Amino acid sequence: MGRVIATELARAGATVVVVTRGTRGGADLHKMIDEEVGDAPGTGRIEVLVGDLGRQADVRRVAGEFLARHGALHVLINNAGAHFRRRQLSPDGIEMHLAVNHLAGFLRNTLLRPALLAGAPSRVVTVVSETMSDTRGLKLRRRPRPARISPDDLGSEQDFAPMLAYGRSKLAALRCGYRLAEQPVSYDRVLRDQLWAASCELVAQSGAGTMSS
Numbered sequence: 001m002g003r004v005i006a007t008e009l010a011r012a013g014a015t016v017v018v019v020t021r022g023t024r025g026g027a028d029l030h031k032m033i034d035e036e037v038g039d040a041p042g043t044g045r046i047e048v049l050v051g052d053l054g055r056q057a058d059v060r061r062v063a064g065e066f067l068a069r070h071g072a073l074h075v076l077i078n079n080a081g082a083h084f085r086r087r088q089l090s091p092d093g094i095e096m097h098l099a100v101n102h103l104a105g106f107l108r109n110t111l112l113r114p115a116l117l118a119g120a121p122s123r124v125v126t127v128v129s130e131t132m133s134d135t136r137g138l139k140l141r142r143r144p145r146p147a148r149i150s151p152d153d154l155g156s157e158q159d160f161a162p163m164l165a166y167g168r169s170k171l172a173a174l175r176c177g178y179r180l181a182e183q184p185v186s187y188d189r190v191l192r193d194q195l196w197a198a199s200c201e202l203v204a205q206s207g208a209g210t211m212s213s
Contacts (some may be wrong), residue, residue, distance in 0.1 A: 001078045001127065003029060009075075010037045017070070019045045019062055026050055053080050053104035054090045063111035072119035073112055078105030078173065079127045087160045093120040095155040101169035106176055126177040128170040135167040147171045 003016070009016045010033055020026035026048035037043050049065055051058035066073070082100040090099040109116075109124055116122040134144035147167030156165045 001081075003032065005077060005079065006046065007033050007036050008044055012044070014044040014075075015047070016044055017049060018212070019049050019051055019053070021052055024052050053100045054082070054096055056092050056103070058091075058106060059104050059107050060111060063108055066112065067115055070115060073115035073122060074119040075123050075125065076109065076116060077110060077125045077127065078108070080104060081127070081129065081170075083162060083166050085162050087156060087165070089119075089155075095157075095165065097156070097165040097169040098154060098172065101166070102176070103174040105173060109180065124177070124180060126173050128174045128177075129167070131163060131167040132171045132174065132200060135161070135164040149175075194213075 006016045006018050006029075016033075019031060020029060030046050030048050033046050039084065047069070049062045051062035053059060080100050084096050088096040090096055092099065094103060105126060116124070132147045133171070135147050136142070136145050147164065147166070147170070149168055149171055153159060156168065
């Protein structure tokens, strides 16, 4: 999905900055989009930033690189959708689904605030998943198992299942997106919101154009 989004935005004339995990993958993506879009008048251009969204140090570095290159950001697309079969912790000690699918975007939204404000009216788009409404691996018999978030078990230590953890991370991203949408100018209120105090604390404990990942 990320490749399609980046390709169509470039085709429409936007300067698109994509984040990829590796240099080789970024180069391949750049070439692929260039071949599809071509160099016809009115098309945009692609830039690639390399960073691991599971590492908050990388998220901060990538955001800094973007700000060094661009003064304004008009659309920020949080498209990460990592899935892990076994429970893993990020280098920052956070469950990986939560780290990549929610907190990376949450942190990036905050770090890129100056560029988003400069690009106003700007938009933050968060891509989620229908898995939030049913986290069963096999949807046979029984009732759907919607994702639910427990502030006491954000890291899925007590109840881990791959689809459940994935659904929870996407639900967290969605709910935080709703809060952001209510206050599109002032991110400070999002950061202070009691509902997401636990998420904010996780970010803080670890060191706390168009852009797509």
